[in-house]
Structure formats: C-alpha cells, structure tokens
Amino acid sequence: MDLTAVPVTKVDGVGEKRAEDLAQLGITTVADLLEHYPYRYEDYRLVSPAEAVHEEKATFRGRIQGSPSVRWYGKKKSRMSARLDVDGVIVQVVWFNQTFLKNKLKPGQSLIVSGKWDAHRLQLTADRTFVSEAEQQKQAGRLEPVYSVTGSLSVSWMRKTIYQAFVQYGREIKEVLPEYLLQKYKLIERPKAMYFLHFPKGREEGRQARRRMVYEEFFLYELRLLKHRLETKEKGKGTPKNFDRQKVNDFIDQLPFPLTGAQRRVVDEILGDMEAAGQMNRLLQGDVGSGKTVVAAIALYANYLAGHQGALMVPTEILAEQHARSIRQLLEPTGLQVALVIGSLTARERREALGQVQMGLVDVVIGTHALIQDGVVFHDLGLVITDEQHRFGVKQRGMLREKGRAPDVLHMTATPIPRTMAITAFGDMDVSTIDELPAGRQPIETHWVKTDLWPRVIRFIQKECRKGRQAYVICPLIEESEKVDLQNAQDVFEELTVELAPLRVGLLHGKMSPTEKEEVMRLFAENEVQILVSTTVVEVGVNVPNATVMVVYDADRFGLAQLHQLRGRVGRGQHASTCILVADPKSETGIERMRVMTETTDGFEIARRDLELRGPGDFFGVKQSGMPDFKVGDLVEDYHVLEVARADAAECLASPGFLDHESYAGLRRFLDSQISNGSNLD
Known part of the structure; x- marks a missing residue:
C-alpha cells in the first residue's frame, strides 16, 4: 500500500472538518x-x-503530607497548595485554578506532578498532575511529543490521531534504504524510527530515531x-560551442589587469562546459571584489565567437547600468554590440533595442527582470548569466533560460555559500569558486561604535574626504517612520549637508527615478559628490575605487551577508x-553580528556564521532559492551527515x-513516486 495515496480521512477520528485543518x-x-514530526x-x-534545575521544568513522584489548602481570589481564581514528600525532601506544590483536584489529593496519596521548579523556596508550580496508578504508570519517564497545530486541532488530538495512524497503517511503512547502508551506519529500521520519533520511551531511543531519519532525509534529497x-546531462540537449581558444586567450592577455589564478581556473571550467555537448549549469561564487564580472565577460566573448547571443540578468537597474558600462568597455573594442534592457527605457528606446535583439544585431543583452517579459525575443540565445542569482526566484531564472534553445547557464553570486548550502540548494549545478582576491586590494579595517560616538564618526569622514577620498553612509530607511525608530537616509542627508559643508553630500534611494539615481551615481563616481547617503541600493555591484569609508547606521538591523556586501563597496x-x-x-544576535564583522573579512567564514545565526531558511529565503525545508535534518547541526549522504547517493x-x-527496490520506488507526484527540480 502506498501511504502517499491514502487520504488522511481514512484514519479513524479524522472527519472532513479536521481534514481541512x-x-x-x-x-x-x-x-x-x-x-x-514533533518540534519538541x-x-x-x-x-x-x-x-532539578532552578526555574526549569521538573517532574517529581512523592506522597501527599496532610490535606491541601485552598485560597480563593474572587469567585473564579484559586491557589491550592500541598506538601509532597519526594525522596525524603518536603516540597511545596502549588496549583492555580485547579481545585477539581482537591478531593483526589488524600494524605498518603502517591502523586506525580510536573511544572516549574523554584529551588530556593523548594516549590513546584504544577501544570500537570497524575493521580491514578494507571496514569502514573503510563506517564512516568515519558517524553511527550508536542506538535504544530492550527484551527480546531489541539496538540493532544494530534498526538492521539498520529498514534491511531500507526495502529492502522504502521505495518504498511516500507523500508527505502538498502540493507548495506543500514548495516554500515547501524541505523534502525524505518517503521521503528518513525514511531520512535513520535513516541520515544527515552532520550536514547529518540536519538537513534532522529539519527536514522536525518540520514534518510538527506540521502533521498541528494539521490x-x-x-x-x-538525466539532464544524459539528454545532451545542449549545443557544443565551437570557438577559437587562442582568440579567447588573446582577449584575456589584452585586459588592463592580469587574472588571478582562481579566475583562470574558473574560466577554464566554464569554457570546458561551453565546449561540451551537455548544457552548462554552473554556479560561480566569489567574495565581493573577487572579479566575477570579468569572468562573465570572457564567457560572453567565447559565446560570441561561437556565433551566439548572450544575456546577463541582474536584480537592480543601477547594477544593470554599471554592468553595461563595464562590459561595453571590455567587449565593444572586439566588435561586439551590447544592449541595455531595463524597465525605465522609453517606449521608443525599448522598441529599438528589442528589434535589434530579435534580428541578431545585438550580441550581448544586459538587463533586469525586464529581460524575461514576453516581448523580449532573442535571435539565437546561447549563454544566460544571472548575477546575484538568489535574488531571482527559481521560475524567473528558468524563464530566461527558456528564451533560447537549451542555452548554457551560469549563475553568479557574491554571497559566499557554505559548502553544505552549495551542495544542497545547488546540488544539480557544478560549482566554481573564486577564492582569491586580485592583487593590490587593500585590507578593510572594521570598527563597531555606539551611537553616542556619531560626532567622532562625522569628523573621521571629514578628515578622509579632505584627503581627496569619498565615503558612503548607509541607512535602513528612506524617510522618518513612526513605527520603527531607525536612522533614516533623508534626515542623515540633511544633517551631513550642514555638518560637512563645503563638502558635497548626495542622496540615493530606491524611490528615486532611474534618471535621478544615474545622475547621483555619476556625480559620486566623478568625485563631484564626496559623501553618498544611501539605503541598501548600493549593496550590490556599485564600484567607486576612490571611496574609502563605509559607515552603516543601525548596523545591527542588517544581516551579516548584507553588511559584508556593503563593506565590499x-x-x-x-x-x-x-x-x-x-x-x-x-x-x-545583534551583538554577535557586530563581533563577527569586526573579527573577519573572509566572506566564507561570515557566511558560515550567518548560517549558524539565522538558519538555512532565512539565509537565502526558502521560496527564492528552491531551498528544501527539511522536516528532521538541520543543515547547521547535521552538515557532516549531508556530505556523507551525498557521497552514498552518488555511489x-x-x-x-x-x-x-x-x-x-525501495530507492527506485521513491524516485518513481517523485515523478508520479509531479515533483521536479527545475
């Protein structure tokens, strides 16, 4: 019997209303x-x-000494207390609003009580009481599951119903793992593990059950x-790209800077994928400033030599415009034509650009999500690159890919990903990592100061700008908010305009028009504006080499990855x-973020700490990344199990x-069920 096909209403006690909840x-x-499964x-x-631990939950068994006393507060509120002999220690037990127990509590009566323990007063405030011998036999020493519930469902109903499901269908639970893996890791059988996860008799039973199910969950996901x-590679649906490697090498040699060893390595990996018959599906990750853009330019050039168009999709218009400038500087001297497609183009500009793209007069198209709109038609799209790919949903990335005939796909991110995250969220991709910064990059000193030192921060900005340098000041809000007391960009802009005169201060935020943003960024890039007050629109990609100061106000309100991106400007x-x-x-958490940022500038170490602080769901956003929401496994605590499970699945x-x-057979059944349920990873 396939339990994934049996409606939950077949379990005794589950009617239509319960089924809806x-x-x-x-x-x-x-x-x-x-x-x-229970969450605790x-x-x-x-x-x-x-x-027993002071101010934590404790469970005692003892005998009542004397009769309980009751004190009433008004008509409905009461406090009942009794003395309980627990292993020769007299404990005062207190019950609030539970006078129905009074007639059951006789002198000499055996009792099990559970509640919050006050070690200083030798007092237990009871929330559960087990009077009868049968109750005590059943409850003593148990770990009772607590479940997520909703609507009319209660935890006790869920507990009873899940137990009933095991009674009716427990024998139908099939093993999925091969016997040799059970033997290799001494894992308990699947039916037993699932039951023990719900109803363990003790900690060890629960530990063994969780150990088994964590491995299974990771193993099946990786399988x-x-x-x-x-299957994707076997289909061989990609088109091998024939290009002259020597011309690519000549292009690399004439770049205004030498590639790092890491850049050369990832370029070789990408070009090798493009020359192969299968469709490339590769993730390129590298810390801020590691030189991913030039790698993308080399790939676009090779794609052009092979006679195809390329597309680069980025999350913001500012970044699209910046990429357009830098890609044009690198590629247009070779004869390539580069077009920019963003939402703020006029109707005429958009019509002209899209016409050239469709006719094949443009070789590289750079844009925001405007690229995936219906009106964008490519002549022959051979390479798709998404920058800061986790900011696009899985479907958005797929829509751009579908605008070509199985184009090669390169995803880029400057958010370093811990190994466990990379092999889980992107397990169907090859991963290239630029783990080396270009020569000459200066180290960045990071300091955490309290807000009462703000005047000193202003003086430091002034001092640096008088040397000819420039500064960013980042704020979390655009305008003053009554709901949240955070420093806002408009107020800081007005304050610094006065404080730092005659230095020029600019303001940049997401509500400005594209033309206004472009003008402010041009003035800042040309040092006509020395201090740029901004929201996080400068987080990704903005490149002004003369800027040497990054100030982040209310920094504890930002995530570690975001702070690291800002520092990289x-x-x-x-x-x-x-x-x-x-x-x-x-x-x-806020204090820990400040500590981490002042201790390291290594993006991969910061990503690891961020994963520990926020958990995998919040690290990328489950919906945006396609990240699985594991029921039992935890990517932070169980990362070693994930790596073992992946190796076993590949074997x-x-x-x-x-x-x-x-x-x-069990694994084949599992894979077949995934297909029949319409589950896919695209």
Missing part, C-alpha cells in the same frame, strides 16, 4: 500525517529535588538531485579603507545493479 499544515495523506517534547522523566542532474582602490558600524544592539546511482537489483 490538517490541509493547512500540508497534511492530506496518511504519509503526511506520519511524517508530521515535554520531559516527564522523574528527578529528585537535588537533580533525487543527483538523478535529475544525470570600499577597499576597491589603492588606498586603505575603513568600515564603521554604528549600532546599539539590543539582542544577543548508489553509479552502482551497476541500481536499475534492477532487489536491494535498491
């Missing part, structure tokens, strides 16, 4: 219900008063990912640079017996 939790089948457990293991990747020229984080963090797929041997 369960559906809100994503539970529509018996399989979904059995895999709705109530611990009813018995302890002595000496073992599916790798199978998809193999300076240190791009020959002068030493400084990043100043101005913040009075109120939370441990299984490569096994000669995978397609027909009985030991792999």
